Amino acid sequence: MDVYLPIANLSVNGLVIIALGALTGVLSGLFGVGGGFLTTPLLIFYGVPPTVAAASASTQVTGASVSGVLAHNRRGGVDYKLGGVTIAGGFVGSGIGALLFRFFQSIGQIDTVINFLYVMMLGTIGTLMAREAWASIRASRSGDKPRAAKRRHHPLVAALPGRWRFYRSGLYISPLAPLLLGVGVGILTMLMGVGGGFILVPAMLYILGMSAGVVVGTSLFNILFVTMVTTMMHALTTHAVDIVLAGLLLLGSVSGAQIGDQLAQKAKPEQLRLILAAIVLAIALRMLWGLGVRPDEIYTIAPL
Template identity: 70%
Template sequence: MDLYLPIANLSVNALVIIALGFGVGWLSGMFGVGGGFLTTPLLIFYGIPPTVAAASAASQVTGASVSGMFAHARRKGVDYHMGGVMVVGGVFGSLFGAWLFEILRASGLIDTVIAVLYVVMLGSVGGLMLRESLGTIRAGKRGETVRAARRRHHPLIATLPFRWRFYRSGLYISPLGPFILGMLTGVLTMLLGVGGGFFLVPAMIYLLGMGTQVVVGTSLFQILFTTAAATMVHATTTRAVDIVLAVLLLIGSVAGAQLGTRFAARLKPEQLRLALALIVLGVAIRMALGLGWRPDEIYSVELA
């Protein structure tokens, strides 16, 4: 079942795109990530131009985040106060990211920058998650008790002024910390089409000191509004959003996010982290190979 994508200017198999959206939505519900860190590179591997893939993936992440966020909200796992501060930062970050996106595209560097950023960020995050999860699993097999780290915000966060109380998270910190995290997520959303959850979730735990019971839901809440803002900015400035591609991704991702949320409750946290780390590293390696792989023939001419 082939469909023509007007902005990408090519035909794709609709069932393949829907299946891709379902898989990414499933990961969104399981790990609290928007899934765009997988959507964009997978679309590029499929043949979608990087600029269209990044812009369209942001809209798909919005749909996946809506479904997953409501599932966590029913369990009272969303800190709306914290999420609201991050959303404001995300909107400002999206505007700055749009300006940066246009500069890179005008200079012809946007495709290379997208690929390099993916390799660096996914490789770093995946490596750290793999080391931590393997250490926890090995300790469990040896019968050792893994002492949970004391939940406390980073000293850099403690130095920021204007402290607020975030009751759901049990924190008394400056709103500037979550605001800056939201801005960084907004920039990443514009440049890479990601929700930023793979970066935001660890930052919320290790920098802000949030408890794991509210991290996933709050992350999805922030991702929902940031990706919605990024999609609108892309549609009005870069005009790289392919609505047909976005709709196909959304059809699969909404259903996948609900199933992923239910499945996550059946696995141990270290197993979830290990699975996500392997997926992230796999995508990073594939992107790195794409940067350095030289085809046998750079140009090919086919005579009719």
């Protein structure tokens, strides 16, 4: 089923794009990540220009997040107060990211920047995730219970002035910590088309010290609104959002998020993390290889 993408200016197999959206939705429900960190590079591998892939993936992540938030809200797994603070920071970060995107686009380096950021982020996240998952699997096989990590916020968070109580998360910290975290996620969302959940979830756990029961739902709540703003900024400034591509991705992601939420309640988390880490590292290596290989098309023509 061939479908023409007007902004990307190419024809694609619609079923393949829907399948990519479904994969993203499953990851959203399983891990609380928007899934854009896999959707964007996979779209690039398929032949979609990096700028269009990044801008359109953020639209698709919004749909996956809506479905995921509803699922976690039914179990009381969303801290709306803390999520609101990170969203405020995300709006600021999206504006900064839009300026950076336009700058790199004006000097003709935005494709290289997007690919480089993905290699760095996916390589780091995949390595850390694989090491943690493998340690958990070895401990379970040997019969030794891994030592439970104490849930405590980072000393730098404790040093920030002013404190608020976030009852659902069990925190008493400065709102500046989640605000700054939201700014960073907003910048990444604008530049890379990611939801930022693959950074937000571990940061909420190990930096803010949030309760594990509300991390995934709160992350998706943040991703939902930040990707909405990012999409509007892309549409108004970079004009790189392909509505046909985004619609096909959304079609698969909404149903995929519900499937992922069900799988998360049945599967062993350490095995899921190891599988996800392997996928992330494979994509990082593929993108690294692509940065060093001469492309088939040396020059590209992009609309102003």
